[in-house]
Amino acid sequence: MASPLISGAPGETHLLLGNEAIVRGAVEAGIQFVSCYPGTPSSEVPDTFFRLSPEGAYTFEYSVNEKVALEVSGGATLAGALCLVTMKHVGVNVAADPLLTLTYTGAPGGLVLLSADDPGCHSSQNEQDNRIYARLAGMPCFEPSSAQEAKDMARAALTLSREIGAPALLRTTTRVNHLRGPVTLAEPTVLPKPAGFKRDPSRFVPIPAFARPMHLRQLERLENLRALAETSPFNAVSGAGKVGVIASGIGRAYLADALDETGLAGKLKVLDLGFTYPLPEKLIASFMGGLETLLIVEELEPVLETEIRALAQKLGINLKILGKTPGPLPRFGEYDTAMVAAALRAIMGQPEPETACACGADPVVPLPNRPPNLCAGCPHRATYAAVRKVFGDSAIYSSDIGCYTLGLLPPLKAADFLICMGSSISAGCGAAKAAGQTVVGFIGDSTFFHSGITGLVNAVFNQHNILVVILDNRTTAMTGHQPNPGVDKTNLGDNPARVDIEPLVRGIGINQLRKVNPLNQKATVAAIEELKGLSGVRVLIAEEPCPLFARRAYGQKRSQVAYVAGDCVSAAADGSCGDCLNTLACPAFYVEEGRMAIDPLLCSGCMLCLQFCKNIKARKGDAK
Amino acid sequence: MSTKLRIFMTGVGGQGTLTATTLLARAALSVGLPVTSGEIHGMAQRGGVVESTLLIGCKSPKIGPGEADILLGFEPLETLRALHYLKPGGVVLSSSETMPPPSVATGKETAPSVDDIRAKVAAKCGSSCFLPVRSLGVQAGAVQSGNIALLGALCAMGALPFGKDVLAQTIRATMKPKVAEINLKALDLGAACPA
Numbered sequence: 001m002a003s004p005l006i007s008g009a010p011g012e013t014h015l016l017l018g019n020e021a022i023v024r025g026a027v028e029a030g031i032q033f034v035s036c037y038p039g040t041p042s043s044e045v046p047d048t049f050f051r052l053s054p055e056g057a058y059t060f061e062y063s064v065n066e067k068v069a070l071e072v073s074g075g076a077t078l079a080g081a082l083c084l085v086t087m088k089h090v091g092v093n094v095a096a097d098p099l100l101t102l103t104y105t106g107a108p109g110g111l112v113l114l115s116a117d118d119p120g121c122h123s124s125q126n127e128q129d130n131r132i133y134a135r136l137a138g139m140p141c142f143e144p145s146s147a148q149e150a151k152d153m154a155r156a157a158l159t160l161s162r163e164i165g166a167p168a169l170l171r172t173t174t175r176v177n178h179l180r181g182p183v184t185l186a187e188p189t190v191l192p193k194p195a196g197f198k199r200d201p202s203r204f205v206p207i208p209a210f211a212r213p214m215h216l217r218q219l220e221r222l223e224n225l226r227a228l229a230e231t232s233p234f235n236a237v238s239g240a241g242k243v244g245v246i247a248s249g250i251g252r253a254y255l256a257d258a259l260d261e262t263g264l265a266g267k268l269k270v271l272d273l274g275f276t277y278p279l280p281e282k283l284i285a286s287f288m289g290g291l292e293t294l295l296i297v298e299e300l301e302p303v304l305e306t307e308i309r310a311l312a313q314k315l316g317i318n319l320k321i322l323g324k325t326p327g328p329l330p331r332f333g334e335y336d337t338a339m340v341a342a343a344l345r346a347i348m349g350q351p352e353p354e355t356a357c358a359c360g361a362d363p364v365v366p367l368p369n370r371p372p373n374l375c376a377g378c379p380h381r382a383t384y385a386a387v388r389k390v391f392g393d394s395a396i397y398s399s400d401i402g403c404y405t406l407g408l409l410p411p412l413k414a415a416d417f418l419i420c421m422g423s424s425i426s427a428g429c430g431a432a433k434a435a436g437q438t439v440v441g442f443i444g445d446s447t448f449f450h451s452g453i454t455g456l457v458n459a460v461f462n463q464h465n466i467l468v469v470i471l472d473n474r475t476t477a478m479t480g481h482q483p484n485p486g487v488d489k490t491n492l493g494d495n496p497a498r499v500d501i502e503p504l505v506r507g508i509g510i511n512q513l514r515k516v517n518p519l520n521q522k523a524t525v526a527a528i529e530e531l532k533g534l535s536g537v538r539v540l541i542a543e544e545p546c547p548l549f550a551r552r553a554y555g556q557k558r559s560q561v562a563y564v565a566g567d568c569v570s571a572a573a574d575g576s577c578g579d580c581l582n583t584l585a586c587p588a589f590y591v592e593e594g595r596m597a598i599d600p601l602l603c604s605g606c607m608l609c610l611q612f613c614k615n616i617k618a619r620k621g622d623a624k
Numbered sequence: 625m626s627t628k629l630r631i632f633m634t635g636v637g638g639q640g641t642l643t644a645t646t647l648l649a650r651a652a653l654s655v656g657l658p659v660t661s662g663e664i665h666g667m668a669q670r671g672g673v674v675e676s677t678l679l680i681g682c683k684s685p686k687i688g689p690g691e692a693d694i695l696l697g698f699e700p701l702e703t704l705r706a707l708h709y710l711k712p713g714g715v716v717l718s719s720s721e722t723m724p725p726p727s728v729a730t731g732k733e734t735a736p737s738v739d740d741i742r743a744k745v746a747a748k749c750g751s752s753c754f755l756p757v758r759s760l761g762v763q764a765g766a767v768q769s770g771n772i773a774l775l776g777a778l779c780a781m782g783a784l785p786f787g788k789d790v791l792a793q794t795i796r797a798t799m800k801p802k803v804a805e806i807n808l809k810a811l812d813l814g815a816a817c818p819a
Contacts, residue, residue: 015653180645181661182659254686260628338689339688368733371672581730590729
């Protein structure tokens with residue numbers, strides 16, 4: 001069935017995820033080239049492009065990291081293609097180097113960077129506000145607040161970028177990426193084929209002599225863009241009164257609902273900002289005229305607040321500006337309707353409503369948590385169990401970003417520190433060298449390709465002392481089984497151009513290398529013991545496919561399940577019990593009437609626990 | 625303001641919470657209601673909690689504490705955990721069949737009993753209905769279809785601005801015939817539950 005994202009007719013309305021709406025917006029703009037590195041909450045954008053690539057008229061790639069993704073599209077736009085580059089917010093840090101010069105050299109075919117920010121850290125290590133990158137790099141910024149706007153602004157940003165020949169930023173937040181709403185489609189634009197690169201060194205080679213005028217042209221471009229922002233349909237004034245509110249991003253949705261909730265709709269003046277940078281100064285100045293109080297509603301950093309304060313000072317407009325410095329709204333986490341409503345009530349002198357929470361004044365009883373866990377049959381559990389057996393608490397575990405970070409929790413406790421993608425190796429080296437401690441670094445296959453390789457080269461060159469465990473589960477599991485250079489299979493078929501990790505590591509000059517299947521505990525423990533006895537840079541490749549991916553992509557069926565044949569609760573004094581309930585913590589384990597049991601529906605048949613305990617045996621199970 | 629409706633849904637990763645949410649949103653859109661829904665996942669796929677929302681007449685995809693008109697819990701412990709999202713007098717529909725988190729399954733922590741949860745819910749809501757969601761799903765032909773049984777019960781309670789027929793139409797329009805058949809059966813089984 002053809003997807004409405006590619007072939008939906010103008011005027012049709014579909015319920016779309018924010019990220020699907022971005023795909024449609026790009027298709028309507030005539031998108032020709034898409035590159036990305038996946039990461040929540042951006043992943044459904046590239047995954048949808050990948051899934052639809054057989055029917056779409058664009059080139060798509062999962063790049064090895066965000067810097068590479070932006071550079072690949074940076075080259076494609078020089079050759080005249082209209083490009084979209086997608087990543088999560090922290091990925092923009094990785095891509096910052098090309099980004100800050102691309103806004104000098106320009107994007108002749110057009111290029112939009114999608115930065116999916118994550119206020120509230122739903123699935124991220126920080127909640128940085130990438131609107132600041134628009135200022136740092138000097139590029140226009142669009143911030144949608146609904147699925148329809150996600151589609152419309154993706155299209156508008158791409159079209160604008162092509163017109164001005166320079167990159168634009170589409171900045172979303174988790175709630176926008178992962179909301180669903182009705183989207184009415186429009187007629188796609190058909191672009192001519194990319195014209196190819198045209199030589200012009202003074203435009204495209206930023207040696208100092210050329211870079212200086214490039215910077216001037218970039219500043220001039222920003223002033224022209226400011227004029228466009230003044231009249232953009234994405235920036236709209238409504239309501240009337242002496243109190244005004246300027247809102248951006250998803251804050252606009254909370255504001256709209258809060259105005260309804262408080263009955264203040266129409267009694268305040270509202271400026272919705274969708275095209276948020278460069279700031280439409282004339283529009284804002286005219287909006288501020290006659291206001292006594294202005295509230296700025298924007299999640300995270302006081303970006304608009306600071307700029308609008310400066311604007312008021314510059315123009316000598318005297319009014320009270322409220323936001324986050326000092327308040328009433330916070331500078332961290334997400335907003336919601338109640339928070340914005342409370343701010344409006346405070347400003348308008350309305351009383352707070354009585355507590356509306358159904359939990360009332362009940363003390364919150366702590367409930368057992370349900371933390372995300374490594375799945376039953378996850379090979380990372382097997383690797384961690386083996387490393388723990390050999391090193392226990394004597395090593396520091398330098399972790400990285402992926403499913404395997406979930407090994408943080410007891411009993412595996414396999415993550416002592418973590419900074420960013422690829423840091424396990426380099427930060428692990430530093431930690432080991434500073435005070436001579438034993439460090440084991442864990443890194444997944446996709447993260448290794450992303451930015452682990454450089455750390456490993458550095459480790460060899462600077463003669464560090466570290467055991468690096470590459471957890472190769474043959475896919476990028478955490479973000480939804482996207483391909484990486486090492487995979488044999490993708491969701492669309494075979495990977496014809498596989499990069500093999502072992503010869504790559506050997507090529508760096510590392511011969512202290514062992515490769516194991518971690519589900520074979522004996523061999524894995526032996527390999528770790530052996531590497532523990534050596535010094536310098538040592539690598540263990542623990543290779544076994546993610547069972548969820550193996551089922552889907554390889555059609556893998558496991559015909560056996562584990563069951564408990566004897567009494568198993570905890571370590572028996574006679575050593576007859578391997579205590580796997582407390583050492584492996586597989587989600588298929590449970591305790592019934594004081595005895596350990598294994599749920600045959602949850603057991604994946606990896607047979608790891610059999611190697612820990614004589615009381616666990618295999619039997620034929622339903623193939624699944 | 626009376627046209628606003630907020631539904632908070634919660635369940636365990638892999639249960640199909642998001643499928644149920646999307647189905648409900650499509651049904652609402654099919655009768656022309658201004659619908660927004662939201663979901664939080666990412667870290668949630670590995671047996672963690674999955675929360676989603678469906679709002680009619682709102683711009684926000686988010687539901688704050690005390691804002692939900694309806695709480696749909698696909699697992700009773702998660703129903704209790706999310707109870708503070710319910711507004712006073714709101715409606716609760718929940719599965720009565722537990723999926724204990726690992727710490728409870730392995731005897732390291734204890735969870736409140738289902739009776740305990742029922743009592744706590746009853747004290748806070750206007751009306752509630754607990755049904756054996758997984759069993760109904762199995763009875764209909766697939767354990768995951770139990771979620772649709774819960775939606776059937778929701779229709780039967782008259783808590784939605786559209787009827788069971790609209791959900792049935794949406795199921796037929798968006799699912800493969802074989803899967804649709806199972807889910808339509810689950811919808812009927814659920815609709816027969818509320819007293």
